[in-house]
Amino acid sequence: MTSDPLLAQLKFRDPQKARALAAALQREVDAIGRDEITVMHVCGSHEQSIARFGIRALLPRQLSLIMGPGCPVCVTDAPEIDEGVALARQGCRVLTYGDMLKVPGTVQSLGDAQADGGKVDVVYGVEQAVEIAKARPDEEVVFFSSGFETTAVGTAAAILRGLPKNLSVLSAHKYVPPAMEIVAGMPGSKVEAFLAAGHAAIITGCDCFRPMARKYRMPIVVTGFEPLDVLAAVLKTVEMIRRKEHDVANCYPRCVTGPGNLPAQKMLWRVFEPVGGQWRGIAVIPDGNLRLKPEFAAVDARRRFRIDVKGLWDYAPRQLADRCICGEIMAGFKSPKDCPLFGKECLPESPVGACMVSSEGTCKIWHQYGGVPDLKEVG
Amino acid sequence: MAASDRVGLRHGAGGRAMRRLIEEVFLGLGGPVEGGVGLAAMDDGAAIRLGDQWVVMTTDSHVVHPRFFPGGDIGRLSISGCVNDLAMMGATEPLGLTCAVIIEDGFPREELERIRDSMKRACEESGANVVTGDTKVMGKGEVDGIVLNTAGVALTRRVVTDAGLRPGDKLIVTGTVGDHGMAVMTRRHALSIEGDLRSDVAPINRLVRAALDAGGDDVVAMKDPTRGGVASVLHEFAEKGGVGVLVDESSVPVNPEVRAAGEMLGIDPLVVANEGKAVIGVRAGSAEKVLAALRSHPLGRQAAIVGAAIAERPGQVILDTGFGRRLLAEIEGEPLPRIC
Numbered sequence: 081m082t083s084d085p086l087l088a089q090l091k092f093r094d095p096q097k098a099r100a101l102a103a104a105l106q107r108e109v110d111a112i113g114r115d116e117i118t119v120m121h122v123c124g125s126h127e128q129s130i131a132r133f134g135i136r137a138l139l140p141r142q143l144s145l146i147m148g149p150g151c152p153v154c155v156t157d158a159p160e161i162d163e164g165v166a167l168a169r170q171g172c173r174v175l176t177y178g179d180m181l182k183v184p185g186t187v188q189s190l191g192d193a194q195a196d197g198g199k200v201d202v203v204y205g206v207e208q209a210v211e212i213a214k215a216r217p218d219e220e221v222v223f224f225s226s227g228f229e230t231t232a233v234g235t236a237a238a239i240l241r242g243l244p245k246n247l248s249v250l251s252a253h254k255y256v257p258p259a260m261e262i263v264a265g266m267p268g269s270k271v272e273a274f275l276a277a278g279h280a281a282i283i284t285g286c287d288c289f290r291p292m293a294r295k296y297r298m299p300i301v302v303t304g305f306e307p308l309d310v311l312a313a314v315l316k317t318v319e320m321i322r323r324k325e326h327d328v329a330n331c332y333p334r335c336v337t338g339p340g341n342l343p344a345q346k347m348l349w350r351v352f353e354p355v356g357g358q359w360r361g362i363a364v365i366p367d368g369n370l371r372l373k374p375e376f377a378a379v380d381a382r383r384r385f386r387i388d389v390k391g392l393w394d395y396a397p398r399q400l401a402d403r404c405i406c407g408e409i410m411a412g413f414k415s416p417k418d419c420p421l422f423g424k425e426c427l428p429e430s431p432v433g434a435c436m437v438s439s440e441g442t443c444k445i446w447h448q449y450g451g452v453p454d455l456k457e458v459g
Numbered sequence: 460m461a462a463s464d465r466v467g468l469r470h471g472a473g474g475r476a477m478r479r480l481i482e483e484v485f486l487g488l489g490g491p492v493e494g495g496v497g498l499a500a501m502d503d504g505a506a507i508r509l510g511d512q513w514v515v516m517t518t519d520s521h522v523v524h525p526r527f528f529p530g531g532d533i534g535r536l537s538i539s540g541c542v543n544d545l546a547m548m549g550a551t552e553p554l555g556l557t558c559a560v561i562i563e564d565g566f567p568r569e570e571l572e573r574i575r576d577s578m579k580r581a582c583e584e585s586g587a588n589v590v591t592g593d594t595k596v597m598g599k600g601e602v603d604g605i606v607l608n609t610a611g612v613a614l615t616r617r618v619v620t621d622a623g624l625r626p627g628d629k630l631i632v633t634g635t636v637g638d639h640g641m642a643v644m645t646r647r648h649a650l651s652i653e654g655d656l657r658s659d660v661a662p663i664n665r666l667v668r669a670a671l672d673a674g675g676d677d678v679v680a681m682k683d684p685t686r687g688g689v690a691s692v693l694h695e696f697a698e699k700g701g702v703g704v705l706v707d708e709s710s711v712p713v714n715p716e717v718r719a720a721g722e723m724l725g726i727d728p729l730v731v732a733n734e735g736k737a738v739i740g741v742r743a744g745s746a747e748k749v750l751a752a753l754r755s756h757p758l759g760r761q762a763a764i765v766g767a768a769i770a771e772r773p774g775q776v777i778l779d780t781g782f783g784r785r786l787l788a789e790i791e792g793e794p795l796p797r798i799c
Contacts, residue, residue: 095781128725137783195465307782429469429476439725450775450786 092306093133101311102138108318109140117143118270119317120412122150122260123277124440125305131449133307145314149259149410150277152227152252153179153438155359160252161185162389164224167250167381168198170388173216174250175209176224178202179438182431186389190224206238213247222381226252230280232370233344236351239372243379250381253370255354256280257288262365263411264296271298271412273317278304278332283348285340289328296326303331351376360434361407406433409442416443416451423451471686475789496548496620501695503547503682504611506618513618515550517541518610526570526604529642530658531734533607534577539662539734540685541609542585546664547681547737548620549671550613553664555590556582559608564599574605585662587611619671621692623679624700626770629746631739633666633753634659634761636689637717637728639735645720652723654716661735666758670739673752680740687790688730689765692738693776694789696768700740703772706787708780712761729778730790740768 109117121127127147130136139145149155162185168174174190181191181202194200199219203209209223221244225235232253239249260274276289281302289300299320303313313331320329330336350373357369372380381387403421408414416422416435426432428444435441439448446452470480481501489498495513496506504517521537531539538556545553558578562571582588638659645652663683671678680700684692689711697704713721713728721728735758741749746764753759769777778787 098782131785132727132780134778134780134783134785137785429467448788450788452786 092304092308094308098135098138098307098311101308101315105143105311105315105318106140108315108322109142112318112322115142116270117272117318117321118412119143119145119273119275119314120148120263120271121145121275121277122148122256123275123280124151124438124445125279126150126275126277126303126310127442127445128439129305129307129310131445135307135310138311139314143314143318146271146412146415147410147442148263148271148274148412149256149359149362151435151438151440151442152231152254153177153183154406154410154434154441155254155259155362156180156183156226156252156434157358157360158184158186159358159389161189162187163250163382163387164190164200164222165193165198166387166389166391167222167385168193168200169391170385171199172220172222172381172385173199173201173212174222174224175201175203175212177204177226179440180224180226182437183434184431184437206235209247210238210244213244217244217246219246220385221247222250222385223247224250224252226254228254228256228277228280229283229348229370232352233283233348236347239351239376239379240347248379248381248384249372251352251369251371253352254359255368255370257284257292258354258367259359259362259365260289260300261292261296262363262368264292264298266411269412272321273299273301275310275313275317276300276302278302278309278336281332281336281340283341283344285338286328286330286336287338288340293326293328299325299327299329301329301331302336304335359410361404362410404433406435406443409435416446419443423447477686496618500620500622502621503544504550506548506615509614512614512616513550515545515548515613515615515618516610517544517548518608519544521607521609522603522605523643524647525643526574528646528658529656530638531660532574532577533605534574535581535660536734537607537609538578538581538585538587539660541611542581542587542662542664543683543734543737545611545613546667547683548615549617549681550615551664551668551671553585553587553611553613555612556587557591557593557608557610558589559593559595559610561595561597561602561606561608563597563602563604566605571605574607581662585664587662617676619678619681620699621680621682621695622699624696624702624704624740624768625679625742626702626768627743628679628702628740628768629743629764630693630696630704630706630766630768631670631741631746631750631753631762632684632689632711632765633663633670633737633739633759634735635712635714635717636684636733636736637721637731638714638733640686640688640732641717641720641726641728644724644726644731650720650724652716652720654719656716656720659733659735661758663735663737663758666753666756667737667739669752669756669759670737670749674741674745674749677742677745678739678749679742681737683737684733686732688728688732689738690727690729690776690787691789693766693787696738696740697776698774700768701773702768702770703774704766704776705769706766706776706778708778710763711765712763729787743767
């Protein structure tokens with residue numbers, strides 16, 4: 081309803097402006113004159129917006145806008161899940177975000193562990209974990225914390241404030257910039273530019289992407305999540321591709337600054353250190369995992385408990401998982417429609433790969449919006 | 460046992476998972492109903508031929524947390540749900556309802572009486588009459604507070620099913636969408652969102668009667684968009700009618716509070732439950748007439764034509780967002796607030 085005052089406020093959702101941006105985008109793409117231009121975004125919230133508003137239907141045929149490793153839940157590897165499952169089996173109360181419950185581990189998900197009687201609860205944030213631990217002083221409570229640098233700051237702040245004695249953290253936090261580098265440098269990668277996630281950049285700032293833009297000779301454009309944010313950033317990206325500008329642009333200046341939120345960064349790096357580790361399906365990402373520094377050993381579940389994951393591995397591995405192409409999807413080589421399991425064996429209620437689990441995962445988002453990225457795809 | 464071997468909450472959420480569970484487990488229970496509507500149709504209720512009219516029957520069990528929510532309570536819900544299910548089959552004058560109640564040991568009597576009063580008011584609004592009932596009390600922890608079951612019987616001379624759409628037909632929603640689910644959800648998750656989020660729970664048999672009187676035989680499909688929301692209804696219409704459905708998102712009436720809450724939680728009002736609305740399929744020639752009749756009723760003031768049935772893409776629902784077109788999917792399980 082056009083008379084709806086709330087809609088009038090949503091000025092970043094004006095379909096007319098969107099069409100004007102789309103027309104400008106078509107002119108830029110025509111000026112480049114190539115048949116295929118590939119831009120990767122690295123954020124589930126961007127994919128949500130693109131899919132929900134049907135934005136791909138507005139893009140030039142030659143431009144493909146694909147989603148990279150933009151979901152912290154999706155890239156959480158099976159052995160990390162196994163650690164949570166093992167702790168639940170050892171009698172700890174494991175708290176985690178709802179999306180994490182269904183992520184397949186080597187043999188069990190946290191949801192399976194819960195159904196088998198393990199104490200696994202869903203929380204909405206670290207504050208809630210603190211409250212639960214306080215309410216159950218006689219239990220060992222473990223917060224299985226996941227998320228990119230945005231949510232890691234919240235975990236760091238809680239640790240610095242001091243956790244209840246019976247609460248520890250099992251960190252599955254990830255750090256995005258190194259993963260973007262890995263994807264950019266993959267042999268055969270078609271990615272020519274990145275859209276970076278505006279909310280993460282509120283913390284990190286956008287200057288941190290500059291060395292990477294120069295090294296890999298590609299534009300990196302930071303932007304927000306409304307349809308016009310996305311379209312304006314795609315237009316800026318394509319302009320920069322045409323002009324061969326290998327630099328950073330900020331299309332989200334109403335939230336993001338060059339240096340970012342310095343106090344938050346200070347807290348993040350005070351508590352966490354980047355270590356190399358496997359991202360599910362993609363690769364070992366140097367500096368891609370955030371782990372607690374040794375001085376926080378007392379609240380680090382990995383140091384506080386002997387986590388026995390090997391006991392879980394006396395079972396045959398899941399066979400379907402061998403056919404899952406989540407890794408290639410997150411690296412930008414394939415899309416869910418290339419996957420033989422998508423929408424058949426792999427469904428939100430019985431996910432094979434992690435991209436089908438989280439509301440930030442490409443497969444889950446495509447499934448949620450009908451299984452095709454836009455109606456052009458199917459004629 | 461894997462999670463897939465158990466019944467989960469998603470199986471009760473009104474989406475695809477629930478439909479599959481019913482198909483796989485319960486459909487074999489019912490045989491064919493000659494000249495009527497039986498279990499296999501998975502409609503709002505059954506219709507059994509009796510001379511030149513049909514006996515329409517329906518049953519519903521009600522559990523809701525919290526039991527009292529802005530705009531209503533479990534009592535009002537139980538009567539409205541039953542009356543509305545009958546009305547969606549075209550039977551707008553209930554002959555009689557039953558009420559079975561299972562109560563947990565220790566349940567406050569005062570609360571029970573408030574629930575009864577609220578049922579009584581909903582009966583008065585709809586002209587329904589509870590004619591028989593059953594009461595059980597179970598031990599502490601054996602049932603969560605209270606479970607209410609209602610069943611209803613009514614007669615109609617014309618049965619309206621979910622399967623009647625043809626290309627060209629218009630789709631009307633009788634008012635704002637998502638009010639009930641959003642009011643309950645924000646209360647349940649203790650999300651303090653400012654503004655007046657209220658459930659729309661109400662018996663709408665008289666509103667539906669106004670539409671049927673105005674549209675006659677041109678009213679070809681009706682369903683109340685409860686769990687699974689308008690999206691689920693449109694999918695059932697599309698699949699059962701063998702048509703495509705095209706929806707114009709900007710013409711779907713949504714209360715500003717519901718829209719704001721949906722934005723914050725990442726939940727589309729189109730998949731959120733309603734308890735006082737209907738989606739009505741009407742032949743194009745009568746659409747304006749039916750719309751006018753709905754709008755002249757107090758419960759239908761914000762009724763709107765939101766889309767149409769098309770010949771292309773049978774079984775699918777297409778949403779025009781104003782930016783582009785995409786498929787509108789059904790929800791799989793309970794809609795949950797997104798974490799980031």
